[in-house]
Amino acid sequence: MKSRSAARLTNAIVLHAILVPLAIVWLFPIWMMFVFSTMPENAIFSPNVVLFPSDQFWVNFQLLEADTNFTRTVFVSVVVALVYTFLSVMLTSMAGWALARYRFFGKRIVLGIILGTLTLPFFVVIIPQFIMVARDFGLANTWFALIVPPLFNSLGVLFMRQSFSMMPGDLFDAARVEGVKEWRIFLFVALPMARPTLAALCIILFLFSWNNYLWPLLISNQPDMMTAPVALGTLIGFTRVSWGGIMTGAVVLTVPMLIVFVVLQRHFMAGITAGAIK
Amino acid sequence: MRARTRTAYGFLTPYLVIFAAFWVWPIIYSFWLSFLQTRGLPWRFNPGATWGRLIVDPAFANALKNTLLILAIQVPVMITLATILAVLLNSPLLKARGLMRFAFFAPVVVGEVAYAAVFRLMFNAEFGVVNKIAGGVGLPAVEWFSNPTAAMALIIIAITWRWVGYNAILILSGLQSIPADVYEAATLDRVSKFKQFIFITLPLLRPVILVCLVLSIIGTMQLFVEPFLITNRGGPGSATETLGLFLYRQGFTVLNFGYASAVAYTIAALAVLISLVNFWLAREPK
Numbered sequence: 388m389k390s391r392s393a394a395r396l397t398n399a400i401v402l403h404a405i406l407v408p409l410a411i412v413w414l415f416p417i418w419m420m421f422v423f424s425t426m427p428e429n430a431i432f433s434p435n436v437v438l439f440p441s442d443q444f445w446v447n448f449q450l451l452e453a454d455t456n457f458t459r460t461v462f463v464s465v466v467v468a469l470v471y472t473f474l475s476v477m478l479t480s481m482a483g484w485a486l487a488r489y490r491f492f493g494k495r496i497v498l499g500i501i502l503g504t505l506t507l508p509f510f511v512v513i514i515p516q517f518i519m520v521a522r523d524f525g526l527a528n529t530w531f532a533l534i535v536p537p538l539f540n541s542l543g544v545l546f547m548r549q550s551f552s553m554m555p556g557d558l559f560d561a562a563r564v565e566g567v568k569e570w571r572i573f574l575f576v577a578l579p580m581a582r583p584t585l586a587a588l589c590i591i592l593f594l595f596s597w598n599n600y601l602w603p604l605l606i607s608n609q610p611d612m613m614t615a616p617v618a619l620g621t622l623i624g625f626t627r628v629s630w631g632g633i634m635t636g637a638v639v640l641t642v643p644m645l646i647v648f649v650v651l652q653r654h655f656m657a658g659i660t661a662g663a664i665k
Numbered sequence: 666m667r668a669r670t671r672t673a674y675g676f677l678t679p680y681l682v683i684f685a686a687f688w689v690w691p692i693i694y695s696f697w698l699s700f701l702q703t704r705g706l707p708w709r710f711n712p713g714a715t716w717g718r719l720i721v722d723p724a725f726a727n728a729l730k731n732t733l734l735i736l737a738i739q740v741p742v743m744i745t746l747a748t749i750l751a752v753l754l755n756s757p758l759l760k761a762r763g764l765m766r767f768a769f770f771a772p773v774v775v776g777e778v779a780y781a782a783v784f785r786l787m788f789n790a791e792f793g794v795v796n797k798i799a800g801g802v803g804l805p806a807v808e809w810f811s812n813p814t815a816a817m818a819l820i821i822i823a824i825t826w827r828w829v830g831y832n833a834i835l836i837l838s839g840l841q842s843i844p845a846d847v848y849e850a851a852t853l854d855r856v857s858k859f860k861q862f863i864f865i866t867l868p869l870l871r872p873v874i875l876v877c878l879v880l881s882i883i884g885t886m887q888l889f890v891e892p893f894l895i896t897n898r899g900g901p902g903s904a905t906e907t908l909g910l911f912l913y914r915q916g917f918t919v920l921n922f923g924y925a926s927a928v929a930y931t932i933a934a935l936a937v938l939i940s941l942v943n944f945w946l947a948r949e950p951k
Contacts, residue, residue: 399758406753410768416826417771419794420783431786436797478680485676492670497677504688506879506940508887510909511933514698514916514926515691536687544680569672598776600890605917616778623782623894630786637779644774649767659773659831660838 420641424634431630444635451632456610460618461639467533467603467614468596475538475592476585483547484573488559501541509601517605528612537602543588546658550584551577587658590651594644615640695926703923715927725928727903728911731817735907736885736939739821744877746825747832748870752862754833755840769830781894784823813904816896820905823891828884832877839873840866875947879940886936889913908932 423431424447425440451457485491486498516536521527554577562572578585603614610618619636622628648655674681702711719725754765772780787795788809796806809819843866851861889909892899899906908928916925 395758398756402753402756402758403760406759406765409750410765413826413830414768414771416780416783416787417775419787420775420779423783423786432792434792434797436794436801438794478683481676482680485673489669489673489676491673494673497681500684506883506937507692508883508933508936510887510912510929511695512688512691513912514922514929515694516687517917518694518922519691535683539680539683539688570675573676594774598778600777601913616776619782620778620894623778623785624897630782633782634786637776637782641775641779644776645771648771648774652763652767656834656838659834 417641417645420634420637424631424638426631428629428631443631444638447629447631447635448639450629451636454622454628454632455613455618455636457615457618457636457639459611460613460615463533463612464597464615467530468593470530471534471537471596472589472592474534475540475543476588478538479540479543479588480547480551480578480581480585481573482544483549484551484577486544487548487551488556488577501544504541513601513605516602520606528607528609532606533603533612533614536606537596537599540592543592546588547581547584550581554580583654583657586651587654590647590655591658594647597640597644695929698923699926699930701923704921708923711923715923718924719927719931724903724906725911728906728908729931731904731906732886732888732908734817735821735824735888736882739824740878740881740885742821743825743829743881744832744874747829747877748836748867748874750829750833751836751840752866754837766830766834769833771830772827773831775827777890778894780823780827781890784819784895788819810896811901813901816901816905820888820891820896823895824885824888828881832881835877836870836873839870843869871947875943878943878947882939882943883936886932886939 419438422438422440425442425444426437427441427443427446428450430437430441448457486494520532520536526532559572559576562576563569567576598616599614600616600620603617604620607613607617613621615636619633619640622633622636699715700710700712701708702714704714750769753759754762754769759765787793790796790806790808790810793809795809800806807815809815847865847869848861851865856864887909888907892905892907892910893913896905899910909932912925912928912932915921915928
């Protein structure tokens with residue numbers, strides 16, 4: 388017995404000896420993002436190793452404001468992500484509800500198509516989307532262009548369908564007997580019951596929109612309609628910009644999401660795993 | 666019956682409208698576009714200028730080669746690492762489990778642009794913290810951005826850093842769905858931990874690992890931000906130019922929509938093909 392507990396102790400030590408340094412390496416870039424954002428410009432480019440924060444965050448932020456209209460772009464990002472999340476959750480949960488709870492003509496075809504698009508890269512549609520939105524509709528640099536074209540996603544539908552189909556049918560039938568309209572059953576009975584799934588989906592969609600780069604890069608090039616990642620991206624690669632400023636921007640984009648992740652870790656994980664498996 | 670169908674389509678319509686407008690129509694349209702000569706007006710049917718050019722274009726061949734190289738190295742390395750990580754994170758001996766998961770998953774939450782910026786500073790040859798620390802331990806300085814091989818390695822390091830935790834979490838959820846009594850029985854039969862891993866865990870994890878593989882392959886096929894922002898537009902020269910970056914250049918810098926559409930279709934075809942081969946290789950043995 389004694390040797391078994393000794394073996395357990397050795398195993399535990401080996402386990403932590405591997406994982407702890409690895410975890411530190413993994414957190415290091417995020418730590419350095421924070422450190423850089425607080426450093427004076429000349430310290431970033433100094434030959435010394437600096438691993439701890441200084442006190443220039445606010446100065447750097449003002450340098451960033453001088454290079455871009457960063458506060459405005461964060462505002463655009465927040466509005467886009469909120470509206471996008473709301474619309475996408477509504478669209479996908481309505482579709483998921485139909486696919487989970489009704490038998491109708493064409494159901495298998497619709498499901499098949501949604502599953503089929505899962506393996507299609509976004510790149511197949513990016514050029515026509517751009518031509519349509521920017522040239523044909525003339526809608527570059529608008530809220531519509533930033534929010535509507537990325538709305539289609541198949542994972543959300545499958546995710547919501549799963550959630551709705553696990554609910555007891557008697558409940559909805561009882562409401563139907565009472566004469567409640569179908570859309571009211573969906574809105575006031577089914578959706579509230581799906582709250583955990585909705586929370587997970589909202590987090591995933593918000594994060595996607597918040598970090599989305601390629602589509603906004605194509606469709607918004609006016610400073611007052613840029614999202615924050617696009618604005619930050621325009622600075623990277625130019626030599627005569629403030630790197631401290633870029634890093635404060637990176638921190639402003641990252642820290643709120645990290646906090647959301649820590650607070651809502653359970654929902655986050657649920658969204659990630661349910662999104663990929665099944 | 667008909668009323669049910671009507672109700673169902675009432676709920677489906679908004680979603681299907683978006684789907685039709687922004688996916689179905691673009692897929693058809695870009696297929697048509699891929700046969701058009703779009704440099705100069707009017708656009709004319711000329712497959713030689715798109716598909717014909719694709720076959721002989723050395724720049725396209727280079728981007729294809731780079732993408733497949735990254736795919737061949739990065740995906741197996743990352744999935745192996747993620748599997749090991751998942752097994753370690755699943756150990757009942759582990760303390761501070763939440764903190765550990767946070768450490769490996771946090772990179773997923775960091776946006777592409779933000780992490781690209783940090784990596785540029787950290788890997789700078791002269792003042793980057795990575796070379797400084799490596800120098801402190803006596804390792805030679807690596808010219809991460811001007812040496813083609815090192816730049817490629819940097820892209821692979823960056824993607825692995827960002828996505829290994831995501832894959833580990835998926836595999837971890839697969840691990841946790843394996844019933845414990847399977848292992849209890851094996852332990853009673855004195856099967857070693859290592860053999861349990863090879864003969865019990867891995868086969869049962871196959872579906873999850875397959876999902877990770879396919880998602881990683883699709884992701885790698887459309888690699889864009891890392892070479893665009895970290896190695897500064899596919900540099901040095903075109904050493905880290907990927908298919909995604911090549912498409913972006915043709916489509917949105919040169920505005921050659923027809924040629925870019927042919928590239929887009931090639932990326933899609935390759936992604937679907939490689940995924941199918943994967944499903945086929947990983948099919949249940951009869």
